[in-house]
Amino acid sequence: MTQYLDFEKPLAEIEGKAEELRALARSNEEMDVADEAAALDQKAHTILEDLYKDLTAWRKCQVARHPDRPHCRDYIETLFEEYTPLAGDRNFADDHAVMGGLSRFRGTPVVVIGHEKGSDTTSRIERNFGMARPEGYRKAIRLMRLADQFGLPVVTLVDTPGAYPGKGAEERGQSEAIARSTQACLQLGVPLISVIIGEGGSGGAVAFATANRVAMLEHSVYSVISPEGCASILWKDAEKMREAAQALRLTAQDLYQLGVADQVISEPLGGAHRDQTGTIEAVGQAISDMLEELSGKSAEDLVKQRREKFLSMGKRGLAA
Amino acid sequence: MNWITNYVRPRINSIFSRRETPENLWKKCDECGTMLFHRELSENLNVCTSCGHHMNITPRDRFNALFDGGVFVEVSVPEPQADPLSFRDQKKYPDRMKAAQRATGEKEAMLVATGEIGRTPIVAAAQDFSFMGGSMGMYVGNAIIAAAEEAVKLRRPLIIFSAAGGARMQEGILSLMQMPRTTVAVQMLKEAKLPYIVVLTHPTTGGVTASYAMLGDVHISEPNALICFAGPRVIEQTIREKLPEGFQRAEYLLDHGMLDRVTPRPQMRDELISITRMLLGLPPAIKGELPPPSDEPAQIEAPDSDGATPEK
Numbered sequence: 001m002t003q004y005l006d007f008e009k010p011l012a013e014i015e016g017k018a019e020e021l022r023a024l025a026r027s028n029e030e031m032d033v034a035d036e037a038a039a040l041d042q043k044a045h046t047i048l049e050d051l052y053k054d055l056t057a058w059r060k061c062q063v064a065r066h067p068d069r070p071h072c073r074d075y076i077e078t079l080f081e082e083y084t085p086l087a088g089d090r091n092f093a094d095d096h097a098v099m100g101g102l103s104r105f106r107g108t109p110v111v112v113i114g115h116e117k118g119s120d121t122t123s124r125i126e127r128n129f130g131m132a133r134p135e136g137y138r139k140a141i142r143l144m145r146l147a148d149q150f151g152l153p154v155v156t157l158v159d160t161p162g163a164y165p166g167k168g169a170e171e172r173g174q175s176e177a178i179a180r181s182t183q184a185c186l187q188l189g190v191p192l193i194s195v196i197i198g199e200g201g202s203g204g205a206v207a208f209a210t211a212n213r214v215a216m217l218e219h220s221v222y223s224v225i226s227p228e229g230c231a232s233i234l235w236k237d238a239e240k241m242r243e244a245a246q247a248l249r250l251t252a253q254d255l256y257q258l259g260v261a262d263q264v265i266s267e268p269l270g271g272a273h274r275d276q277t278g279t280i281e282a283v284g285q286a287i288s289d290m291l292e293e294l295s296g297k298s299a300e301d302l303v304k305q306r307r308e309k310f311l312s313m314g315k316r317g318l319a320a
Numbered sequence: 321m322n323w324i325t326n327y328v329r330p331r332i333n334s335i336f337s338r339r340e341t342p343e344n345l346w347k348k349c350d351e352c353g354t355m356l357f358h359r360e361l362s363e364n365l366n367v368c369t370s371c372g373h374h375m376n377i378t379p380r381d382r383f384n385a386l387f388d389g390g391v392f393v394e395v396s397v398p399e400p401q402a403d404p405l406s407f408r409d410q411k412k413y414p415d416r417m418k419a420a421q422r423a424t425g426e427k428e429a430m431l432v433a434t435g436e437i438g439r440t441p442i443v444a445a446a447q448d449f450s451f452m453g454g455s456m457g458m459y460v461g462n463a464i465i466a467a468a469e470e471a472v473k474l475r476r477p478l479i480i481f482s483a484a485g486g487a488r489m490q491e492g493i494l495s496l497m498q499m500p501r502t503t504v505a506v507q508m509l510k511e512a513k514l515p516y517i518v519v520l521t522h523p524t525t526g527g528v529t530a531s532y533a534m535l536g537d538v539h540i541s542e543p544n545a546l547i548c549f550a551g552p553r554v555i556e557q558t559i560r561e562k563l564p565e566g567f568q569r570a571e572y573l574l575d576h577g578m579l580d581r582v583t584p585r586p587q588m589r590d591e592l593i594s595i596t597r598m599l600l601g602l603p604p605a606i607k608g609e610l611p612p613p614s615d616e617p618a619q620i621e622a623p624d625s626d627g628a629t630p631e632k
Contacts, residue, residue, distance in 0.1 A: 165550030175529035175549040203530040212498040224496035234409035248492045249405045256600040314458045317404035
């Protein structure tokens with residue numbers, strides 16, 4: 001059962017009708033609905049194309065947060081072989097909002113790290129909806145250092161609403177953990193590539209995405225604050241999230257223009273949630289290309305390139 | 321330059337200007353409500369003389385009190401492009417900027433300067449909470465990078481006084497990118513083996529805490545400063561319970577291992593002199609107010625030993 005977003009309502013109606021028609025035909029063998037159903041399918045296809053042709057920033061946020069969108073775990077299971085999770089920050093706990101471990105990507109050993117949001121109620125709670133605590137960032141730091149020590153490239157998959165705003169998380173140094181994780185990214189003498197697969201939520205995302213190459217999926221978003229948070233501060237009304245999303249310029253397309261994203265990975269028509277396999281494959285290709293590009297570079301060059309990339313950021317702007 | 325311009329005119333001016341100031345002569349302490357005489361308050365660095373509450377202090381006032389003889393040289397900060405996103409909420413970002421500039425008389429939310437403290441040459445940067453909540457955008461990022469580069473160039477320690485609500489939303493993702501950018505600045509200092517001291521002042525929150533403010537060699541905070549990543553209101557909404565007294569305040573962070581020290585503002589200068597000189601392997605400084613440094617190039621040499629006391 002597809003979960004439709006509010007703006008997909010016209011599509012839901014047409015697809016519903018087509019489905020009804022086919023169900024009717026199944027129970028009544030004499031009926032021939034093939035032509036009619038095909039016409040409806042065609043219409044649905046046109047609507048889908050129209051809807052996704054020019055998604056507003058807020059709609060992009062909705063698509064980026066779609067529950068059926070492939071998550072970190074789906075990418076790891078499909079694209080990475082011999083995934084061997086490595087747990088814990090050696091200090092306090094293991095954070096299930098962050099997956100990470102050794103793995104092979106198309107034969108090459110790598111360290112893969114990512115935020116996992118979970119896919120049903122149980123796993124969402126277990127994963128804390130992809131909101132990491134300090135332990136998550138400290139685990140990531142540990143794994144990045146491991147990669148550095150043994151010369152393995154690091155691949156991070158970013159999908160988080162943001163770092164967890166909780167009492168314990170604050171007491172155990174959420175800010176320090178994020179700052180150290182960003183610092184660890186900058187110190188790596190191995191290739192670090194990052195793909196924003198859904199939501200790039202503020203500091204929680206930067207801590208993994210201070211990378212040599214940052215790719216974003218076509219309908220992913222990356223922002224300093226959620227549109228709802230921004231609306232409640234600047235508009236004094238959380239319901240103004242559409243305006244806030246627009247103003248924040250958080251889409252992959254805008255971030256590519258600003259030089260924050262190095263490339264945009266196309267999603268299948270109607271978003272990643274309509275074709276998980278196709279999306280994961282496209283991300284796999286992008287990871288492969290980025291790793292290829294960076295292979296053979298010296299540790300000094302990688303550190304320097306990462307540094308200069310971030311230092312020079314902000315030279316390009318966007319028109320209204 | 322004669323007797324009339326130097327003495328008579330200021331006297332006449334002061335007689336006239338005095339008439340306009342009465343309402344500014346007294347300031348009420350936000351904490352205990354005591355009425356404080358402005359001169360007494362500013363002499364005590366905006367710390368309430370009755371209850372010890374630390375009120376905000378502008379970077380300029382802070383530097384005047386910090387540097388020997390109040391002498392410092394501003395470090396110029398590369399100007400970023402204005403309004404990179406053409407951002408508009410209920411107001412246009414350039415209009416908010418202009419209003420902040422008018423209200424504070426400053427160009428942006430951070431001041432960088434070089435000078436000496438206890439005859440110890442340093443670079444200092446201070447964030448201005450009164451300028452759009454001290455928020456970190458491109459300019460603040462550039463300021464921190466400029467400060468670090470200056471420190472590396474002159475081989476001096478860097479002291480940053482942080483104060484910010486967080487990132488500047490009006491610069492969107494580019495404000496978030498100041499987290500890695502300022503972290504690069506910290507890296508420059510580490511590689512040059514120069515001390516980097518962070519003085520966290522009220523409030524230091526959000527992306528600022530999660531980057532340069534938490535990466536110091538030494539973290540000192542002013543008493544009762546709010547220091548956090550997520551603010552108390554956001555947390556209360558998330559966990560739906562009341563937070564304990566003093567949660568996310570400096571003393572609480574000290575207890576939880578996130579700070580080295582909590583030091584009242586009037587003692588901060590001596591402590592910074594003492595720490596930087598020890599980290600640099602220099603002999604103890606002469607304590608107390610010093611006249612401005614002479615025009616000779618600054619030298620990190622042993623001061624005269626008479627009266628030098630390292631301890632408070």
